Amino acid sequence: MSERHEPVTPAWECRDCGQSWPCPTRRQLLLREYGPHPANLSVYLAACLTAATADLRSPPAALRERFLGWIPHPRHRVF
Template sequence: MTTHLPVSPAWTCGGCGADWPCQTRQRELRAEYDRVPVSLALYLAAQLVDAAEDLAHVPAGRLHHRFLGWTRWSILRPGDEKFHYSDGSHRWIPPNPDYDQEVWDEQVRQHKHGHLRQEHPKVRIQRLV
């Protein structure tokens, strides 16, 4: 049984005191949910919802990164907040009304292209003879 469980309302790790899920708990969860990654994402999303109530002062994008950003299912990274609404969808209207829409559209396009590069990284295949 792990000692690396969340301690609310601060959502720190009971085993090491780091922000939960700490690196140790992340390794444990990856191993525990190895064959069922969707279940891991659902479990962490439920934890995120609970944590968001206690950590209302923490930006939603930061919480998303903390709870889900380390899983293979997440494509939201630190710094992505300006391109996303709180539900993770892309922001098509610039946050500043004075911002040039065409420039914003190009930045969002490039940002989305970055998601594709992260989802489908180049893999080097070696032929075994």
Template sequence: MPSHESPGQPAPDRPRPYPPHAAPHTPLRPMWCCRACGQQWPCPTSRLLLRSEYEDNPVSLSIYLCGLLYEATRDLYRLNPAGAPSPTDMFTRFVAWGPYRRPPAASPPDER
């Protein structure tokens, strides 16, 4: 097992690299930056590739992203408890861009 992976946890292997010989846009753990471009993972390219890969199964994409949210939160809080991202930031980063976004709720009308 590579030293950057958490013991007992599977390595995130999605999205698949495209083209196949390119560096994969997968997370480098425990920092959760992209192996290919160095941005916070999921980077814009990985988001596009994940949406494409899971186009026919958005429920699986949501489940995958929620699992990675849990793993990333655990890793990042272990690395730096005082400077770890907030739960809201983590949700936005991992899940909010996924297939099941709802539009913001409208404010209720004033009841006078």
């Protein structure tokens, strides 16, 4: 079985390493998987955030940072 570092709900912990999901390893896997499509990664993680909000009693800002705050954002070009 490969280590995919998937979440175990309702605690939203990593199945493989036990850290809060998305764990550092899963973050790297997601960045490679979504590559040049960070908007799609944001949509996926926003859906995960929505599900986790129903399970976890953490402050909304902390959950937002945990699920979305680490995603690199490309700079907007001004024409």
